[in-house]
Amino acid sequence: MLLSRTRTSIVDIARAAGVSKSTVSLVLQKSPLVSETTREKVNAHIKELGYIYNRGAANLRQSKSKIVGIVVNDLTNSFFAELAVGMDMVVQSAGYVQFLAHSGESVDRQREVIASMRENGIAGLILSPARGTEASDIKALVGGDIPVVVVVRNLPGAKVSTLLSDNYAGAKAAVRHLISLGHSRVAFMGGFQDTAVFGERLRGYRDALQDAGIAAEEKYTIHSAPSRAGGVVALERLMTIPERPTAALCLNDAVAFGVCDGLRAHGLEPGKSFAIIGFDDVIEAKTAVPALTTVSVDPQGMGQRAAQLLLKQINSGQRDQEAITTSVRLVVRQSCGAPVKQLEEIE
Template identity: 45%
Template sequence: MTLSDIAKFADVSRSTVSLVLRESPLVAEMTRVRVLEAIAELGYVYNRGAASMRSGRSQTVGLVVAEITNPFYAELTAGIERVLEEAGLLTFLANTNDSTERQSRFIQRMREQGADGIILSPAEGTDRKVIEELQRSRVPVVQILRQVAGTVTDYVGADYRLGTELATEHLIERGHTRIAFIGADRQTSASAERLTGFTSALRRHGLNPAHVMPCPSLRVEAAERVMALLAGPNRPTALLCHNDVIAHGALSALYRLDLEPGRDVAVIGFDNVAESAISRPPLTTIAVGTSHIGEVAAHRLLQRIAHPTATPERIILPPRLVIRAT
């Protein structure tokens, strides 16, 4: 079965069939439908591998994230896929669970498959040599959310430092002086920037943190650690959490201790995932425009693919405080 056979069956030119298979916008909708019906009738299967060899493009992109169980990453992925799909690219998603070994295997597989680019949220402990190797092999790469120290690539993320400063200032304005930071137990740029924003805001007011407690992004673990914290001496009156997952675990801990969130102990999350608006009570949090971050990163990768020698850009998106009930 050839393109000429399809063209003859659909009564169009061979070049029109080729444009339809490449999803070109230059083909009229009625003509497109007729060609697709002919393809279905004849049972033709488009050989994308051969097409990729001809064009030098695979029309695929690798997306590497660290914690797929966190709803934040689902919203981020949706934003990335929306832009790439409109551009005719297919996204392959990998969850590293912050394992550099898993990350390396996926990156190698994407290189073997000739991926047109990679959007990478680096796993904890990623060596700069991983990024430099991608650059040497001319694989377009955009780092997202986290950035490996010493690397120079396109980067898209939120202003995490400003976000925690906004949250801390809000708590201080509400009269809180014993504020605990329930942080992620990962050594990443995003974690460090959050903690810096928290401590900087406290210093401006002559305050010290009540506690800085590492915690994984798991509700059950967060609930258990917060319960232990609140059972100790000098109980904090406010909890500033690394993300909304940890914050929701903190809310569970308060209920188990018969404490009212927002009244007995204030809680602020980070990320503003969709669930936070309808939780009980609705969670005060820092919104970073999760889906928009993904869209911007996808657009940045498309620009990098089109202009591989352009100067890398660092795009930092502003956060905002969303005040709710906690």
């Protein structure tokens, strides 16, 4: 009796080669992100198993796709969760569905999830790049056949549309406000040094101090993960500084919440013992105790605008590059309200 031969799939190739399905997809797309050793191994199994890659069928599937890929850095951060919600509102109303993933700040995971999305025929991609992503990576990751919008973190030279917030102006306004309250020792807390957002907000912080005739001391810039846990770590470092600051601009609201946690662990009250300003204005900022003074980026609105920009390119079939910088505003609440006289008494 003759047995019918089932069609070889990418999964079969991946299993035989001992690699992921996404890696096989990258090999088929001739991506430079795959090492030569892995490429040779995968190609050997492709030949052995008789797999034929139907590029025409893949392109046809993609052209009719109603799926939008969205890759962000960290969905445990409320900012990115709200950003994704804003995107989904627009995507769904246009009859598309979103394929959402987070990179966890790993360029390797970012490569894998984007390869998987492409394999499923996404119509376009919105990407907040992981730490260490280079402009040259974008073409290797997605090719030139689908529209891409880069959000939150800029990648100069990537030749794709970008949607960013005015990080510099927001940081400068925040520090000016702290100075207007009488603070002269202001820290900048949280964030990775090798990200564009960190650099832009740090520059605004420093320029605001310089404009007021205050030296920006290096010891007052405290690096940590851009998370709530990172904020706690940053606060512990701040507590060891001689002549420690009386106020801080935090890289984002998550760090600011962590700084508040750290202050309370030391018996200090945010907004009374130390002035804090965050950045993003996530939903929890308004209901926190004390309510968080922050630079409002409007995460959901930003997500909506990014999705609109991508859908415009998908529907028009054009790849025109647009660079949009959204305005921000300082929202003053209770977390920055302590008088300097009271603050100096805790040192």
